[in-house]
Amino acid sequence: MQGNDDIILSAxxxxxxxxxxxALNNVNFQLRRGEVHALLGENxxxxxxxxxxxxxxxxxxxxxxxxxxxxxxxxDTFEAQRLGIGTVYQExxxxxxxxxxxxxxxxxxxxxxxxxxxxxxxxxxxxxxxxYELDVDVRTELSxxxxxxxxxxxxxxxxxxxxxxxxxxxPTASLDAHEVEMLFAIVRxxxxxxxxxxxxxHFLEQVYAICDRITVxxxxxxxxxxxxxxxxxxxxxxxxxxxxxGDEIKQAGNAQxxxxxxxxxxxxxxxxxxxxxFDLEVRKGEVVGVAGLLGSGRTETAEILFGAEKADSGTxxxxxxxIDISSPRTAIRHRFGFCPEDRKxxxxxxxxxxxxxxxxxxxxxxGWARPISRAEQDRLADRYIAALDIRTSDREKPxxxxxxxxxxxxxxxxxxxxxxxxxxxxxPTRGIDVGAHAEIIRLIENLCEQxxxxxxxxxxLDELVAYSRRVIVLRDRAHVSELVGEEVTTxxxxxxxxxxxxxxxxx
Amino acid sequence: MNPxxxxxxxxxxxxxxxxxxxxLQYPNMLSTRVIGNLLTDNAFLGxxxxxxxxxxxxxxxxxxxxxxxxxxGVFIAVVLENTxxxxxxxxxxxxxxxxxxxxxxxxxxxxxxxPPFIVTLAGMFLARGMAFVLSIDSVPIKHPFYxxxxxxYYRLPGGGRITLIGGLMLLVFVVGILIAHRTxxxxxxxxxxxxxxxxxxMGVPVARTTIxxxxxxxxxxxxxxxVFSLYTSAGYSLSAVGVELDAIAAxxxxxxxxxxxxxxxxxxxxxxxxxxxxxxYITFDGSLSSWWTKxxxxxxxxxxxxxxxxxxxxxxxxxxxx
Numbered sequence: 143m144q145g146n147d148d149i150i151l152s153a154x155x156x157x158x159x160x161x162x163x164x165a166l167n168n169v170n171f172q173l174r175r176g177e178v179h180a181l182l183g184e185n186x187x188x189x190x191x192x193x194x195x196x197x198x199x200x201x202x203x204x205x206x207x208x209x210x211x212x213x214x215x216x217x218d219t220f221e222a223q224r225l226g227i228g229t230v231y232q233e234x235x236x237x238x239x240x241x242x243x244x245x246x247x248x249x250x251x252x253x254x255x256x257x258x259x260x261x262x263x264x265x266x267x268x269x270x271x272x273x274y275e276l277d278v279d280v281r282t283e284l285s286x287x288x289x290x291x292x293x294x295x296x297x298x299x300x301x302x303x304x305x306x307x308x309x310x311x312x313p314t315a316s317l318d319a320h321e322v323e324m325l326f327a328i329v330r331x332x333x334x335x336x337x338x339x340x341x342x343x344h345f346l347e348q349v350y351a352i353c354d355r356i357t358v359x360x361x362x363x364x365x366x367x368x369x370x371x372x373x374x375x376x377x378x379x380x381x382x383x384x385x386x387x388g389d390e391i392k393q394a395g396n397a398q399x400x401x402x403x404x405x406x407x408x409x410x411x412x413x414x415x416x417x418x419x420f421d422l423e424v425r426k427g428e429v430v431g432v433a434g435l436l437g438s439g440r441t442e443t444a445e446i447l448f449g450a451e452k453a454d455s456g457t458x459x460x461x462x463x464x465i466d467i468s469s470p471r472t473a474i475r476h477r478f479g480f481c482p483e484d485r486k487x488x489x490x491x492x493x494x495x496x497x498x499x500x501x502x503x504x505x506x507x508x509g510w511a512r513p514i515s516r517a518e519q520d521r522l523a524d525r526y527i528a529a530l531d532i533r534t535s536d537r538e539k540p541x542x543x544x545x546x547x548x549x550x551x552x553x554x555x556x557x558x559x560x561x562x563x564x565x566x567x568x569x570p571t572r573g574i575d576v577g578a579h580a581e582i583i584r585l586i587e588n589l590c591e592q593x594x595x596x597x598x599x600x601x602x603l604d605e606l607v608a609y610s611r612r613v614i615v616l617r618d619r620a621h622v623s624e625l626v627g628e629e630v631t632t633x634x635x636x637x638x639x640x641x642x643x644x645x646x647x648x649x
Numbered sequence: 650m651n652p653x654x655x656x657x658x659x660x661x662x663x664x665x666x667x668x669x670x671x672x673l674q675y676p677n678m679l680s681t682r683v684i685g686n687l688l689t690d691n692a693f694l695g696x697x698x699x700x701x702x703x704x705x706x707x708x709x710x711x712x713x714x715x716x717x718x719x720x721x722g723v724f725i726a727v728v729l730e731n732t733x734x735x736x737x738x739x740x741x742x743x744x745x746x747x748x749x750x751x752x753x754x755x756x757x758x759x760x761x762x763x764p765p766f767i768v769t770l771a772g773m774f775l776a777r778g779m780a781f782v783l784s785i786d787s788v789p790i791k792h793p794f795y796x797x798x799x800x801x802y803y804r805l806p807g808g809g810r811i812t813l814i815g816g817l818m819l820l821v822f823v824v825g826i827l828i829a830h831r832t833x834x835x836x837x838x839x840x841x842x843x844x845x846x847x848x849x850x851m852g853v854p855v856a857r858t859t860i861x862x863x864x865x866x867x868x869x870x871x872x873x874x875x876v877f878s879l880y881t882s883a884g885y886s887l888s889a890v891g892v893e894l895d896a897i898a899a900x901x902x903x904x905x906x907x908x909x910x911x912x913x914x915x916x917x918x919x920x921x922x923x924x925x926x927x928x929x930y931i932t933f934d935g936s937l938s939s940w941w942t943k944x945x946x947x948x949x950x951x952x953x954x955x956x957x958x959x960x961x962x963x964x965x966x967x968x969x970x971x
Binding site: 236244248251256258283 | 653827830831832833835836837839840842843844847848850851852853910911
């Protein structure tokens with residue numbers, strides 16, 4: 143820990159007013175040379191507003207910005223970049239159809255005799271990336287690189303263009319554990335070069351893994367700045383929420399949950415190349431958790447159960463009667479519901495209103511010949527907006543304008559509107575803030591109490607432990623273990639994921 | 650092979666295969682005369698298609714090309730008939746008007762955030778209408794300089810001729826290829842096609858680039874109009890109807906994605922040659938209706954759209970399981 147006040151960027155008394163709301167109220171923020179500084183807060187706390195004021199995307203209404211000893215007032219992101227502040231966003235802001243080298247040097251390509259010197263550009267690109275331990279051909283198209291590599295290229299470009307302050311706005315949201323580690327190695331190296339890094343994320347483990355200091359915002363106000371090492375997780379969450387999240391972590395699983403009859407039984411169910419055949423039983427009013435690393439076959443399990451991918455082996459039964467689930471249509475007919483993982487591409491239809499998004503699945507089940515009347519749609523939407531506490535100014539608002547947590551709740555509402563008896567949730571809490579997190583968990587528990595059977599896939603183990611009576615553990619596209627009742631603890635799940643030898647699923 | 654070359658490779662393969670088939674049936678197809686005529690007859694379309702390639706690469710479309718060609722032709726014919734200006738001066742004037750017209754459409758597209766389809770559709774009607782205002786009839790061009798220009802050609806061994814306009818088309822392609830792949834403007838065009846919003850965030854001057862793209866397309870349509878007037882020795886307001894669609898077809902057959910961001914100017918040349926080849930084959934055959942050209946081009950286009958879809962599907966799946 144550095145004791146000296148080697149401040150590279152300092153923001154004092156930042157104010158930002160939006161019509162009808164004060165987004166930032168007298169916020170102070172200080173970034174040291176060579177530190178990784180987490181900026182945390184619930185959605186709407188003002189982190190992105192603060193970052194936008196620093197990068198010039200917004201004009202601040204008050205306060206002072208000092209970069210490297212000189213007062214700055216960036217009018218737009220380009221000026222901020224020229225001054226030395228670079229930003230990398232969650233969605234990679236590079237061009238997929240250009241090569242890696244072209245992306246790095248767009249707008250500043252080396253020229254000879256007035257023409258772009260591609261050989262020189264590729265040479266410089268290789269030199270630039272050599273510090274990032276990246277094994278890519280700079281002449282390949284960016285779209286053929288993995289998201290992690292694209293992210294690193296974006297960082298390399300930002301650092302090369304600016305070089306004093308690097309802002310990482312949720313860069314890890316779509317990376318798996320290995321890729322996150324690779325990214326962190328790069329961040330540590332940049333830090334040792336004296337760069338100041340501002341890191342925004344929803345993953346608290348990552349904050350503790352890499353950050354030196356933490357600044358928490360709430361409702362546009364500064365809550366405090368602390369050393370990460372001296373701030374326990376519980377306290378951090380309390381700072382973010384402004385209250386104790388009493389039931390954030392439950393110690394044991396829901397061992398006492400219902401012992402109802404088995405409703406759904408899948409035997410030898412699987413599909414070549416997707417997921418090895420597995421047996422699965424789900425009781426009425428039971429939550430079955432699915433755990434495993436990214437790529438272990440979690441999503442594939444969900445897709446096959448919902449008929450989005452056709453099973454090529456095994457049988458499915460409901461209440462002892464064999465059923466055929468060869469497409470989502472047939473699955474919906476058997477009162478199945480599925481909230482997919484990537485709500486932006488698979489779930490919401492951004493330009494449609496909240497009402498239309500909620501009514502979608504019910505309409506699909508009734509068939510297009512029997513439209514749901516407008517009055518009924520309005521009733522439906524209002525009921526779920528109230529029941530799930532979806533925060534929207536009105537039901538006709540395009541859903542893309544809602545925050546991630548509220549979009550997630552709207553998708554849940556879409557399936558709840560069809561009165562499903564078997565609901566599959568894939569990462570229901572990914573990318574949403576801590577408060578909405580707790581609400582979704584509460585919702586899952588409620589649904590289960592009402593007798594619905596659920597399958598929940600999640601990488602948040604604490605969460606799985608909180609609501610699951612049984613947890614299926616996946617590895618290498620196969621179900622390798624099943625934990626029941628008392629066995630359901632985070633450490634058991636981690637052990638099962640890590641175990642080298644395979645235990646057979648479902649004894 | 651790098652996936653971005655697949656559509657281009659398919660185009661080249663189809664061209665070579667088609668030419669081989671033609672050659673087997675009519676060995677004369679390989680003579681320099683046929684090749685020379687292929688270039689001359691498609692010169693105006695080729696030049697216009699280079700402009701269209703840039704527009705489509707940037708994710709836009711330009712429907713005004715055919716009308717601008719007709720307008721330029723009529724403008725040149727009318728001015729030459731009524732004034733004593735030298736054709737070269739008139740050419741400069743015509744190119745200036747066409748470039749300005751294209752730039753104006755680009756400015757409207759960018760600043761008013763209008764879809765290029767609608768703006769250039771309006772441009773199409775406007776240019777065609779202006780041509781009619783200048784003259785309803787076909788105006789012959791009898792200036793002696795035209796005869797001089799037609800007299801310029803390079804004689805190939807075997808009796809074929811690279812005419813002035815055929816050579817001009819090749820030159821336009823060479824310059825077009827350099828601009829697309831070796832200038833910052835070219836990189837910006839591809840960047841716009843990859844995503845205008847992202848391109849803006851990465852510092853691409855979107856406004857300037859958009860205006861320049863449509864100005865370039867206008868300029869080349871004007872040049873194409875000059876070539877067309879040399880080719881036909883007349884200006885007629887009803888000529889070159891639908892040339893923009895032929896140009897789009899050539900660009901797509903040449904392997905450029907209609908969604909923008911991917912393709913090659915060189916591919917468009919092959920696209921033009923394929924279309925010209927079909928035409929030539931039908932002329933050689935003599936018994937087929939010339940509408941077969943349209944049918945074959947239609948089938949070819951359809952095939953290429955399927956190819957592009959399949960290609961996109963494959964690359965998406967590859968990434969998913971990578």
